[in-house]
Amino acid sequence: MEWSSLPPMGALRAFAATAETRSLTRAAELLNVTRPAVSQQIRILETHFGERLLVRQRRGIALTTQGQALARSLLFAFAEISAAAERLAQSESIRPLHVSTTPMFASSFLMPQLAAFRDSHAGIELVVSPTSELVALEPGGVDVAIRYGMGDWPGVESELLFKASFAVCAATSLVGDRRIDRPADILNFPLLHELGSREFSDWMEKQGIARRPDTKITRIPGNLLLDGLRRGDGIVATVPRFIEHDVREGRIRILFEDRLDAGYHIVALPGVKRPPLRAFIRWLRSISRRASAATHSST
Known part of the structure; x- marks a missing residue:
């Protein structure tokens, strides 16, 4: 595929939305841009092809023969892209959340609290793997690890959950x-x-x-x-x-x-995190804060 010869994606989206709705105003609303911005993108597309793709009429717009042919192909292609994106999003949302942690942390801190997480996040399936080994994090594999140390592991993001001497x-x-x-x-x-x-x-x-x-x-x-x-x-x-x-x-x-500066850290890969992982991290923070508050109140 000659990627460099393709017209700008923004222009293709603007034209496809206009062809689908037969309205520049409605297309602008769907794309969350202004009506003049949609018109400009369509002009860019027409310049790219050297063809008129639509004509303005008193009661809206009409597609030219070339515009109709392009619209059919674009709407089919964007429908396929939308379906693929939805399938991917659904598969990621239902894939179990894989948590790696030390056996001691799992038995002493995580497991006693886990029923509360299940009650508030019934749609998230958890897989907890207790191991003393430093398990590699990778897309589609272990999503998050809870590790003890200084938080300086390479290639990952680490957030201090709580200090621990x-x-x-x-x-x-x-x-x-x-x-x-x-x-x-x-x-x-x-x-x-x-x-x-x-x-x-x-x-x-x-x-x-x-x-x-x-x-x-x-x-x-x-x-x-x-x-x-x-x-x-x-x-x-x-x-x-x-x-x-x-x-x-x-x-x-x-x-x-x-009394070291070490502690337990939430460790994950850099970049965008899927919703179940974000929910689990928020929950870990909240139970850690409550546990710290309880410790301070008892001393």
Whole structure:
């Protein structure tokens, strides 16, 4: 197709709307432009072809023979374009919204709130994929991810959902009131690491903690980690926000805490976002604000 030889799209749309309505005024209303603008576009089209396409009459306009032939082709083509656009819009609106997030975030923050989202957005089908891996976002695949970090991932847009420091914690049933002053003291207890995550291991290396032959480390999925923490199965690295009630009630002790600028971020591809994704992001913001307000009111 010789794209460069085609007349301007605006001129084609103006002529097609005029041919369909047989009215310059009505065509202008449909295109949300002025009547003179429609007339100008039609003149551009006539100049392009070197042919008169319509004639003005007392009671409106009439198409010339050349205008009738062009109108038939244009109206058919625009109808096909409109139908294709509608099919695409419908398929995107009904395609499930695919959310990738860490198992711990899914079990501790997202899932307890999800019923409220379903109640207010009954037409949106969600697919939640809990994984510790950094899943790639791509059109037609994962729509949005909720990731923990500094928000500096390349090739994506990230928006801070809430700040979250990094804490090493233990159940009082495990450590009691024993003094744990040095990071290396945690080696005297079993350790629970999140499967697929290096955050606890990296913290230990940063603190200069060297594993001993008798170090007891168990790696379990993030959605089971806090259950193990509460039972006293081992010392865990987590986000204080997920255990704040247990801390207030004295069931869990925060042994060490790094107040970083890290947090959970909403991560999506740049560009236009389909309506279900926009709705989900708005909802995430709202529940995060409510959770933050509840936290501040209880302190």
